[in-house]
Amino acid sequence: MRPPKSPKPAEPSTPGSGPKPGGGGGTTSPPPGRPAPPPAPAALTLSAPQRAPADKRWCEKVTVEFRNTGGSPARSGTVTFATHIIGALGVDWATIRSSQSLPAPIAAGVTRSETYTVCVESWRVPLGMRVETQDVSAVWE
Template sequence: MLVVAEVRRAPTDERWCENVTVEFRNTGGTAVRSGTVVFGTHIIGALGIDWATIDSTHALPAPIAAGTARATTYLVCVDSWRVPLGMRVETQDVRARHPS
């Protein structure tokens, strides 16, 4: 079983991107050899209104041995036109998917 244990966000020079560091913990009995991580990036307006959520996927940092953890930093971006001046992104949702 693969668990998303910790998520840390950091801004970039572009308001439509973030560096998102994710720690994955494999609590199962076998190695995770492949899969994807899905990021739900929220577009937040100047007044704090959540206007939209855009999903993106990246590859898991496989393999992750049984009983171990691995942290990886991803550059998560949405299309620049989706984030007008005064708005920002927040990657709030992170899910790991891998074959059973």
């Protein structure tokens, strides 16, 4: 019967070789000959609309703050406003959607504020009624 083999001693490791703590990855740069991964896409968050009266009862000035938390600029897009027609007794009679251009470009990490004049057709807002732009959304590229 043969005696069991003793384990072979481990070879000494050099600095930088072997697994890295935390599961391993090396550097964040791409290997030579490969392009760097593209930056993260633009990601806009919008503030609640800040409303102010305009010179006509069927219009109002709406200020929106756009914050790009993504890694790329928002190059173009559309802002959509949901304007409610409110009666004298507070009844919400209708919601009219309208769109305008995004104040592009909005660079990555930048906050930009824009004031829009939002109007509906005058016949939709008889005397005693008013408009309120309550919701704002946006799409971008």
